[in-house]
Amino acid sequence: MIELMNQLNFAFPYIIRAMALLSIVALGGLFSERSGVVNIALEGIMIMGAFAGAWTMIIVMNNMNIPLQWNAFIGLSVGAITGMVFSLFHAFAAIHMKSNQIISATALNFFAPAFAIFTARSVTGDRALNVRLDYAISEVPILSNIPILGPWLFTNAYLSTYLAVIIFIVAYIVLYKTPFGLRLRSCGENPHAADSLGVNIYKIRYAGVMISGALAGLGGVMFVLSFSTRFDGAVAGFGFLALAVLISGQWKPIRLILIAFLxxxxxxxxxxxxxxxxxxxxxxxxxxxxxxxxxxTLVILAITSKGSAAPRAVGEPFDAGKR
Amino acid sequence: MKKVLFFTIMLLAVFVVAACGAREYEIAMVTDVGDIDDESFNQGTWEGIEAYALANGISHRYYQPQGESKEDYLDAIDLAVTRGAKIVVTPGFMFEEAIHEAQALYPDVMFILLDGVPHAGDWVPDIADNTVSIFYAEHESGFLAGYAAVKEGMTSLGFFGGVPVPPVVRFGVGFIAGAYYAADEMGVTLDFGPNNYEYRYSFAPDDTHRVRAAAWYDRDVQVIFSAAGGVGSNVMAAAQTADAWMIGVDVDQGGLNDHVLTSAMKALDVSVQQMLDLYYDGAFPGGESRTLTATEDGVALPMESSRFTNFTQADYDTIFGLLSDGTIEVPANHEELVAFFAEYELGDLPFAATDVLPAD
Incomplete structure (x- = not known):
């Protein structure tokens, strides 16, 4: 029994880490798709976020003497902002130009790794950005002494994991308890009805895609911070994995978390x-x-596909004249 | 408006293509899987080319194939030749069949094939007069790393290989031999068996590599030798968390992380420069296959950047001397490993043939 406990104590931090990343990026996808814009650019946005975040952390580390976790926080924020800005390309093409959303997102996926590698190489002469340090928090004071949960959640943990929890709670409240969340969801289901009630579809969809960009960008930095010590122009397909999580989770936050855990x-x-x-x-x-x-995933999809809860208007550009 | 835009873009495209075609590049490198800054194989090769070309004022350029098939490699080689390449450097055994075709297609172009020998898919070496094939004694490099790690005081070792391609396998075999040789010399018992010997079937970073490495460190593996390209960065992260060690590969990776004990290097850059030098002296050893061992300074540990406390430069010089004068013949495959264990009475070899080279 003690042996089992030790093994769980070992494995849990890693499970939590991958789960936090998957659920944050999938949550990003959720915001975009619930607003009616398909976002398969999550992978590309993650790479951009990871690139900007890793680079910022290196610069800050070399020039300023601030605590490690503050540096991580700065990196995560920069990653999120970069992701948000980068996702605007997709938003503009998909919402304003009414382009095929799969294609504009694919363009971002192709563009991101090439841009990151090219820029990194032009500036540093090396495509990889070495963050060098491991940002793990070995123990959270007091909390790590809680039986069972202490070793699982509060030792060998990452700041980004706790941020993920907070973001998730906030996101849930925004989605289901605020007027904005209601409008966002209605844009993905029946944008014309929402439009007739005075909701600005364009604004809401822009917001949806930008939130998704911010979360994916954040996820990219999380990938660099918690799995590796360097950014190497890729995030190991986590963006696409997150899409699978999103779809298996039927575009619902709680289900999504369970699938991410799985x-x-x-x-x-x-x-x-x-x-x-x-x-x-x-x-x-x-x-x-x-x-x-x-x-x-296949089994879950096969069982649940009949009652699939995909947003009805997802992937359709909004055209006010087409009712 | 749209038409104007379209024509502008087309014009621009034509201009760019034309501009590219205007210049010629004498020394060409076609990269293997990975990029010229993979901190590993391709990078070592490219640095050798760049250093030589810059020192001698020769134009040089690298080409990345579109994919990993023979046709992709041939296309890239064709492009290089069209752009004026007189000598083409290709790192990696993946190029064996492509070079076999290319050496006949372009008889006036010289080819340097690193880590492989041209053949027509039947594994029968066929080196034309315009090709030189170069091998490295990775097993000797791995031997030095394993020897140094055990001499340093490590008794629990691990090995991460990338895909079990010949050079990676040789690294692993040499690492086993070096570790057990040192253990015998010191009279210590090693904890290093098939459980701590694994191929990751990848050269790219991923979270799963880190979990695996962390699990090994958790059961008190003290050092992991990662001969797996980008996987190394995950091992470094795991080593940092566990406050343990890892050993880098191919080039000196000591600057990447404070937990890199040393690196099992092969002198890619030196060998490429030697060949280029011979070519420009008119003494290109076409038709030959060369293996660069410790004798030719083809392998080494970077002692300046290594983080040893017990293993000294003198120790290194001694063991390196034994390798370079041929006193110790380092095994390169399982069969030779068995013989090596018998010769030096190192006890039973804990590794089966399939541990070292998994069946497909």
């Missing part, structure tokens, strides 16, 4: 099957564990 859980378990009692004895090849979240 993905993160299998991701981590697949790497440490030998270390976990019970799982070790199953003797399954690592590949099976890696497949599980995707198989689970």
């Amino acid at each position: 993905f993160a859980l299998f991701r981590v378990i697949s790497e440490i099957p030998d270390e976990l009692v019970g799982i070790r004895n199953l003797n399954l090849p690592q590949e099976i564990w890696r497949m599980l979240p995707f198989i689970a």
